[in-house]
Amino acid sequence: MSIEIKQGCYYSNGAYGKNWGVRMVMSIGPDADSGEDMVNFKGMAGSSRRKNGVISMEDFLRWVRYEVSLVENDWKRIAE
Numbered sequence: 001m002s003i004e005i006k007q008g009c010y011y012s013n014g015a016y017g018k019n020w021g022v023r024m025v026m027s028i029g030p031d032a033d034s035g036e037d038m039v040n041f042k043g044m045a046g047s048s049r050r051k052n053g054v055i056s057m058e059d060f061l062r063w064v065r066y067e068v069s070l071v072e073n074d075w076k077r078i079a080e
Helices: 057-063
Strands: 010-012 021-030 037-046 052-056 066-071 074-077
Touching: 010 074, 037 057, 052 057
Parallel strands: none
Antiparallel strands: 010 021, 010 066, 021 037, 037 052, 066 074
16 A cells, blocks of 8 residues: 655544544655655644644655545545
């Protein structure tokens, strides 16, 4: 499975219960020191809510399961 991570889009880890989360990708860019691609995100729902962070693209790809969008008051998986 390959997911293209894009700035401004929302992603979920696909977990259940208290471990579920949704993050919005704020920006993607290289780390000044290592050159490694980094993902700046804002937590939108679930375990990620109200948390902001910066992690490597590799770690983000390990976390993510699929892209989602907010439909009314519910996060829905975007069909591939």
